[in-house]
Amino acid sequence: MSVKATPARPVPAARILLIGMMGAGKSTVGRAMSAATGWPYLDNDELVRRATGVPTRRILHERGVRALREAEATALRLAVEQPPPVIAGIAGGVVESPDDRRVLREGGFVVWLRARIETLAARIGAGSARADRPWLEEDPKTVLRRLYAGREPLYAEVASLIVDVDDATPEQTVTTILDTLRARAGG
Numbered sequence: 205m206s207v208k209a210t211p212a213r214p215v216p217a218a219r220i221l222l223i224g225m226m227g228a229g230k231s232t233v234g235r236a237m238s239a240a241t242g243w244p245y246l247d248n249d250e251l252v253r254r255a256t257g258v259p260t261r262r263i264l265h266e267r268g269v270r271a272l273r274e275a276e277a278t279a280l281r282l283a284v285e286q287p288p289p290v291i292a293g294i295a296g297g298v299v300e301s302p303d304d305r306r307v308l309r310e311g312g313f314v315v316w317l318r319a320r321i322e323t324l325a326a327r328i329g330a331g332s333a334r335a336d337r338p339w340l341e342e343d344p345k346t347v348l349r350r351l352y353a354g355r356e357p358l359y360a361e362v363a364s365l366i367v368d369v370d371d372a373t374p375e376q377t378v379t380t381i382l383d384t385l386r387a388r389a390g391g
């Protein structure tokens with residue numbers, strides 16, 4: 205399948221907030237969208253480091269899950285303060301907080317990159333992608349299933365757009381999102 209190299213019309217400036225489970229492709233799609241649009245991409249990991257001075261993995265190991273969630277909630281608030289156009293990759297777990305769901309809904313165009321457990325496990329179950337994800341020290345599929353069961357309705361609740369990413373390249377997902385923004389702006 206070919207991907208449009210040049211958008212038919214300019215995409216209206218937006219604050220795009222990418223959400224979804226770890227391994228859904230938030231960082232990859234965010235960077236591909238940045239390359240396609242020239243808009244800046246801010247990743248949760250980078251925002252956490254900016255807010256706390258410490259990488260996400262170290263926060264988890266040294267201060268625990270509560271501290272990591274707090275840092276990721278702060279990162280979300282930094283993301284929604286950025287003037288559009290901007291793209292941000294939001295931590296997978298922030299939807300578990302009602303307050304953070306409100307910040308998401310009010311903060312931008314929320315895109316849920318939805319993927320099956322099998323897709324997530326295949327993408328993060330091995331190699332450096334797994335090493336970077338402290339949550340997956342047990343069996344990845346078991347962890348993913350448990351987390352996803354609680355989060356699926358919450359992602360649905362906050363999403364402005366849902367994109368199924370299982371069979372899409374990052375570039376195809378970018379095109380889907382940008383086409384939707386253009387269409388919603390009347391073009």
Ligand SMILES: Nc1ncnc2c1ncn2[C@@H]1O[C@H](COP(=O)(O)OP(=O)(O)O)[C@@H](O)[C@H]1O
Pocket residue numbers: 224225226227228229230231232233293327328333369372373374
């Ligand atoms: N559409 C895709 N097809 C195949 N692999 C992908 C796709 N999107 C991401 N990946 C791979 O999956 C892994 C996780 O992607 P990443 O962007 O880090 O996800 P997230 O930020 O949502 O946790 C990376 O190794 C990445 O290269």
Ligand SMILES: O=C(O)C1=C[C@@H](OP(=O)(O)O)[C@@H](O)[C@H](O)C1
Pocket residue numbers: 224225226227230231248260276295296297337338339
């Ligand atoms: O889903 C989660 O609970 C988490 C996902 C990770 O980010 P990615 O979604 O970029 O892997 C990171 O925020 C943290 O380890 C928690």
Ligand SMILES: [Mg+2]
Pocket residue numbers: 230231232293
């Ligand atoms: Mg990521």
